[in-house]
Amino acid sequence: MEKAGSNSSENGTPPRASCPHWLLAELTYKCPLQCPYCSNPVEIARYQKELTTEDWVRVLREAREMGAVQLGFSGGEPLVRRDLEEMIAEGRRLGYYSNLITSGVGMDEARVQRFKEAGLDHIQISFQASNEELNNFLGGTKSFQHKMEMARLVKKYEYPMVLNIVLHRMNIDQIRDILDMTVALQADYVELASTQYYGWSRVNVDQLLPTREQLENAEQVAREYQLRMEGRMKVIYVIPDYFANRPKRCMDGWGQVFLTVTPDGTALPCHAAGQLPLEFPNVREHSIPWIWNESPGFQHFRGLDWMQEPCRSCPERFKDLGGCRCQAFMLTGDAAATDPVCDKSPNHQRLLEDVERIGRIARSGDTQAKPLLFRNMRNSKELMQESKALLPPSKHRPGPGATPA
Amino acid sequence: MTLEARSVPRFTPTFRLQWEQAQDCFVILYPEGMVKLSGSAGEILKRCDGERTVSGIIGELRRSFPTVESLGSDVTLFLEEAHGKGWIQFV
Ligand code: SF4
């Protein structure tokens, strides 16, 4: 959220417990697409028992009472839920600004119209690429023409148009075509999201991470369009942090602004946090105020007290808050470690070497060494089998519905 | 564009202007973002309804806030800024 919406106090120390501003409702992990860069957990097959409409309505109401104002309907593919219209209407009644984050697959004109009547504020459509072949390959589905059509409907029904394209090695060189497509569709905002290497994209990182040269080129093109389209189309481009020396200020602070609720009702401080070895509360058992203010999961990394060296005594700690906890856990095995993106981290060198190794794969053009693994329920089950065989049980978070100890 | 007394501003429909109790102020909402408004900005924007003229808005605000000096030029400046940000259009 913009500066005006953030919660940080003067000296940058986050207040102990603010209120959630952003509620991300991950309605379902079902999705007709199979993007290999999907940031959903690889355990999607485990999330079968989804929250009911009534559960969601209560979550929406309680979060709104605490002051949440931005509401994102996401997934998976939120259109899979046939009660989406009902939830949009409830969101509107409560005074949320509601965002539908979708692939467009599962939408048609009648539905767009119903969403409008229900009071939806904004539809964000994601494209996998700017050409039909690559788009359909990456999504594992013939969806390109349909997406184009849906994008035109977004305009026709006077929604602000946000197009989202996740960039990675396989599409980043087409950034100019991608931006031309968004100009032609008259987008108001374009998010060129660098793949974040969680979930499925982590599994596929060897095939997805772009090279430094690719990134430099992409950045230059993005800047060119930012200037050229100023005042008409806002281009948001963030470099992937594997190539930076300082980590991002993750989620504007743990448990400060964002609240994610997953399809089975697990409440998380960010959509990737489910992988951490922490107990997170479930909205079926606890109220949103308790979850936000009291639950151990939301308290865990709130503020700066959890930090170890080098973060603990670092003058920059108020600015980046030590980086991303999920990234730290994924790359070091310790969720309280300094984010290895930071060049002061003792693990930074290892990250650089890994990026270097992947760079060599990229330059060799070898795509077969480790073929892309598409995001679907079958692969999810297989991955869960494999990781059960590999990891000690303590690394597993309890399954959905597990009660906090 | 240059702002005239007869211009009629309208709040852009792809943004949303709303009173937020939790923030105790008017806010502008747009895809994935929010701007908190000062009291005077809120008072001005809620009158940008596509019917009132700029001079009409200034006149009304003068009656509500008679002690504020340089109100006319403040309103004009703010409207220009708001137009630059796309929050209002002129009908
Ligand atoms: S990234 Fe692709 S697979 Fe994942 S939820 Fe979105 S559309 Fe579905």
Ligand code: SF4
């Ligand atoms: S050491 Fe920690 S606080 Fe300091 S710059 Fe690096 S990540 Fe940020």
